Amino acid sequence: LLSPEGTLGVTIFEEMTTLALSTGAINLGQGFPDEDGPAEIKAAAQSAIAAGANQYAPGKGVPALREAIASHQQRFYGLNPDPDTEVLVTTGATEAIAATLLAFIQPGDEVLTFEPFYDSYGAIIGMAGAKHVTAPLLAPDFLPDLAMLESSFSTRTRVVLLNNPHNPTGAVFPESVLSMIVELAAKYGAIIVSDEVYEHLTFGVPHLPITSLPGAAERTITISSAGKTFSFTGWKIGWLSGPAHLVAAVRTVKQFLTYSSGTPFQSAIAVGLGLPDEFYTGIADQLRRKRDILAQGLRAAGFGVYNPSGTYFINVDTAPLGIRDSVDLARRLPGLVGVAAIPVPVFCHPEGAERTRSLLRFAFCKKTGVLQEAAERLATLK
Ligand code: PMP
Ligand code: GLN
Numbered sequence: 001l002l003s004p005e006g007t008l009g010v011t012i013f014e015e016m017t018t019l020a021l022s023t024g025a026i027n028l029g030q031g032f033p034d035e036d037g038p039a040e041i042k043a044a045a046q047s048a049i050a051a052g053a054n055q056y057a058p059g060k061g062v063p064a065l066r067e068a069i070a071s072h073q074q075r076f077y078g079l080n081p082d083p084d085t086e087v088l089v090t091t092g093a094t095e096a097i098a099a100t101l102l103a104f105i106q107p108g109d110e111v112l113t114f115e116p117f118y119d120s121y122g123a124i125i126g127m128a129g130a131k132h133v134t135a136p137l138l139a140p141d142f143l144p145d146l147a148m149l150e151s152s153f154s155t156r157t158r159v160v161l162l163n164n165p166h167n168p169t170g171a172v173f174p175e176s177v178l179s180m181i182v183e184l185a186a187k188y189g190a191i192i193v194s195d196e197v198y199e200h201l202t203f204g205v206p207h208l209p210i211t212s213l214p215g216a217a218e219r220t221i222t223i224s225s226a227g228k229t230f231s232f233t234g235w236k237i238g239w240l241s242g243p244a245h246l247v248a249a250v251r252t253v254k255q256f257l258t259y260s261s262g263t264p265f266q267s268a269i270a271v272g273l274g275l276p277d278e279f280y281t282g283i284a285d286q287l288r289r290k291r292d293i294l295a296q297g298l299r300a301a302g303f304g305v306y307n308p309s310g311t312y313f314i315n316v317d318t319a320p321l322g323i324r325d326s327v328d329l330a331r332r333l334p335g336l337v338g339v340a341a342i343p344v345p346v347f348c349h350p351e352g353a354e355r356t357r358s359l360l361r362f363a364f365c366k367k368t369g370v371l372q373e374a375a376e377r378l379a380t381l382k
Helices: 012-023 039-050 063-077 092-104 119-127 146-152 175-188 226-230 244-257 263-273 277-300 326-337 350-355 368-379
Strands: 087-091 110-115 131-138 157-163 191-195 220-225 237-241 304-306 313-317 359-363
Touching: 012 326, 039 263, 063 087, 063 237, 063 263, 087 092, 087 244, 092 119, 092 157, 092 191, 092 220, 092 237, 092 244, 110 119, 119 131, 131 146, 131 350, 146 175, 157 175, 175 191, 220 226, 220 244, 226 237, 226 263, 237 244, 237 263, 277 304, 277 313, 277 368, 326 359
Parallel strands: 110 131, 110 157, 157 191, 191 220
Antiparallel strands: 087 237, 220 237, 304 313, 313 359
């Protein structure tokens, strides 16, 4: 399972970024912005380091950040988590996902995710010895078929793990889908774990935290991260919130994964969460313009384009270009035209991989000129 040749192997992000670097290709694979976030957040990290905030933070996170997380949830969603007992700071959303799943699942339990699913979900579910059940998201909207969703639940479903807005498809789940998830989770006694790292990156549609729906809060852990909202993916500051007894269980696990997370970065992200509303609308507007530029370029290059409602990512169908296998194309694309992308089948089990065989994911969190250059290079594929 754990060797480089084993089931887990090397992540697709590592593989494609390494390939982009070695070929000098434009990297529209791994989702990270090519411009840093706000200067005041960087300055806050530098001041925290200069002021000596360089030793272990409290395990649950520095108080200023936990309070800022609670205020942010109040400001945007009218939620009131207690910063002391209902919020936990983590080393990125990645640790939040791992600690949450390890806290709640036992070997033999079932964990339900949508498919395609973010790669770390499958890895952690496997490490915990649980069974990974999936419900497909179907093109063109990449929303679940509700009957298929219902049939994916069972009395062994311990956790339903969703990602909204959704990586890799860019879908933003409407209230009807979220309500159905809450209803089914309640019926089968499952915990809801909602990965909302792209909460502020939606384009003209609102983000609705599933925990705000009736009947959800008592069984929901919500995960987010500073990486995407503030364009500091390398700082690895994430967090989760939920009812005190669930957060306490996750905190118990976190103690033995990382114990605590980067002290000066936590203070700086507390400053970021306090930025005015215009910052948040600004990042979504900027990203929407980038999405439109890349979507237009990809259409001109002959791909079938699925327009995303959120996230950093556009999915395209390579079939109109006569290319059926996106995994093979992704491996050849950097050498062929100098652009790297991520094949969607790697986020799937075999049946889903067959369904998404010709889908390729491009990240558009890049400078406009970079997106235009990538589109021109891709146009030479035709
Ligand atoms: N969940 C999803 C859906 C992601 O796309 C990512 C990548 N940003 C993560 C979790 C991991 O977030 P972090 O970098 O904060 O660990
Ligand atoms: N979340 C990023 C993506 O989907 C990558 C994060 C990582 O490299 N693990 O591209």
